[in-house]
Amino acid sequence: MGQIAMDPNRPFFLTKLEKIAHWAQKNSLWPAQFGLACCAIEMMGTAATRFDLSRFGAEVFRASPRQADVMIVAGRVAQKMAPVVRTLYDQMPDPKWVIAMGACASCGGVFNNYAIVQGVDRVVPVDVYVPGCPPSPDALIFGIMKLQEKIAMGKNPGAWEGEVLPLKVEAGGR
């Protein structure tokens, strides 16, 4: 390390490099721009003028996963869509986070049937779950702020919390 010349007459502050990186990350989240079902309508509403997601630095919806660092899974994930969602996630550069928006993305919601993945956490690691069907824009904003808190705390992004196993239920059973 070289020496840093400091002028004692000027203001300065000390912090950790990590902390300042987290601070920067949390205030410029770039969500991937895609929606899977009805929840996406609320996501659009969140980004539009009335709720104005840009107040929280997360309005730059990117049409390419290569430029995004948060994935808002807005809607139910069909079995056929699941590999696509996973590919999008894999294409996003690190660090990256996932918000499961709505009952469907969180747990399958009302669609407890053959066609829908029972929660997107079967496919990608989820950081924040936003309940609701659909969650109102304020709820999504709340979820994003929770994610910002998580980022500020320096939690390992995208960590699988525990093992993720496919649910196996006896046919017809609940």
Place this chain on the structure above:
Amino acid sequence: MIDQAGQEAAIAAAVAAWPEGVRREEGIDMPVLIVQAPLIRPVCEELKRRGFDMLTDLTAVDWLPMGKVPRFEVVYHLFSTRGMWRVRLKAPVGEEDPVIDSLVPVWPGANWPEREVWDLFGIRFEGHPNLTRIMMPDDWEGFPLRKDYPLEGTERPAPIVRE
């Protein structure tokens, strides 16, 4: 204006041409013809020649809970754009070998609905140019709209997790 007489004439002709294989019934909204499955293509060709130029719907019913034999019914809705007539055809299809002739040679628009019926009911359409799954993933097992298909608990392991 609906030309009732023309509709009746076209339907009567189809019944008259195959007295064994085509039976007429009254539906609540439109006339119904019960057609033996092997006759479906000639009957449709005849109806098309007589004015039913459009296939508006093609689907199937699984009568398992009712215990009906044969188990499946393929349902066709035909429409005449000139006379504004409608007719519904029902073709019973057995459980052991559910197969019926494809109508793609008659109406190309039958292509996707037939794939859908194959995908969800497992009824094969003989002569279809590309009878593959249309909604479920290609490697899916079973036919989800059959009544004995479990409603839930069929979830497969997480699709792909690439290293």
